[in-house]
C-alpha cells in the first residue's frame with residue numbers, strides 16, 4: 145500500500161514494525177560498505193596477470209622502438225594513444241596519455257586555465273573574480289571539490305534522462321562571460337547512470353559561449369562500462385564539434401581505473417588545437433614524462449582495443465548480478481511505498497535513489513547506526529547541499545554479493561522508516 149494512502153494508525157503500525165527491524169540490525173553489529181565506487185576484489189583479480197607481462201626478459205620498447213624505461217614521449221606511447229582514442233571517440237593525435245588518474249588531469253587542466261588562457265585576449269580564470277562553473281546535479285562530488293577548491297561559484301543544472309537541461313545551459317553560457325566551464329559525465333553518469341542523447345551532444349557542440357575560454361569538461365570515465373545486453377551509445381562530442389567548427393570547446397578525460405587497477409592504471413585526456421598545445425606546454429614544466437612502463441604493461445596485456453572490450457565483458461559478468469540484486473531489492477521493498485524512486489542503469493558504477501524528500505540525511509544516519517556505510521547525503525550536489533535532501537548514491541561494486549544483500553535490506557528498512565516518520569510528522 146502506498147504510504148501516502150495510509151491512515152495515521154496504519155502509518156504508526158508500519159513505523160513501529162520498521163523501527164523494530166532497524167533495532168535488530170543495530171544489534172547485529174554489521175560492518176558493510178556501499179559508499180564508494182571501487183571495483184570488487186574479484187574484479188581486481190581479473191587484471192593480475194598484467195603484472196606478469198613485464199619482467200626483465202621482456203621487450204621494453206614501444207612499436208616505434210622507443211625505450212620505455214627512459215624519459216621521453218610526453219604524450220604517451222602510440223599504442224595507448226590509439227587505445228584511448230577509441231575509448232574517447234577522438235583521433236589518436238588529440239590524446240595525451242598521462243599518469244595514474246584522470247581526476248588529477250582534470251585538476252591540472254582547471255589549474256592551467258586558472259593561470260593562463262589559451263585564448264588571446266581572455267584573462268586567466270584566476271583574475272575573473274566572479275568565475276562560475278556549471279554543475280549538472282546529481283553529479284560527482286570530486287568534480288565539485290575541484291571547482292570549489294579553485295574558488296568557482298558552482299551553479300547546479302538539473303540532469304534529466306537525456307542529459308543536462310540544455311535550455312538552461314545555453315542561456316547561462318551565451319549570456320554570462322564569467323561562466324567558464326561545465327562538468328559532464330556523458331555516459332552512465334555518476335550517479336544517475338543516464339547517457340546523454342544525440343541531441344544533447346549536438347547542442348553541446350553548437351554552444352556559442354560568451355566567454356571564448358568556456359570549456360566542456362567531458363569526463364568519459366564510464367565510456368565502455370556496460371552492464372547489459374542493451375548498452376547505451378554516445379555520440380562523439382569531438383566529431384560533432386568538428387562539424388560545427390568548435391573543436392576547442394571540449395576536453396575529454398578517461399582512465400583505466402575501473403578497467404585494471406584504480407590508482408595504478410593509466411589516464412588520458414584529449415583536446416584539440418590550442419587547448420592541446422597549452423596543456424602540453426604546461427606538462428613540459430610539470431614533469432619530464434609519465435610512467436611509460438605502466439603504459440607498455442597495459443598495451444601488452446590488452447594487445448588491442450578488442451582485448452579491452454573482452455576484459456570489460458569479464459567485469460560485466462561480475463558486476464551485473466550485483467546491480468540486478470540492488471534493483472530487485474528496491475523494486476520488491478520500496479516500490480509499494482510510492483514515495484521513493486531510483487534508476488536502473490545500463491552501465492557505470494552506481495544506482496541513484498531518491499528517497500522521500502527531506503529524509504536522505506536520516507536514511508544515511510540510520511544505515512550508519514546499523515553498520516552500513518553510504519556516500520554522505522548531499523555529496524552529489526555542489527557544496528554537499530542537496531536542496532531537497534533526497535538523493536543517495538548506492539555503490540554496489542565493492543562488497544561481495546552476500547554482504548550487498550544484507551546492506552540493501554538495511555537500506556530499504558532505513559528508507560521506509562524515514563519516510564513513514566516524515567509522513568507522520570506531516
Ligand SMILES: Cc1ncc(COP(=O)(O)O)c(C=O)c1O
Nearest residue numbers: 245246247284329334365399401
Ligand atoms: C565520473 C568519475 N570521474 C573520475 C573518477 C576518478 O577517475 P581516476 O581514477 O582516473 O582519477 C571517478 C571515480 O569514481 C568517477 O566516478
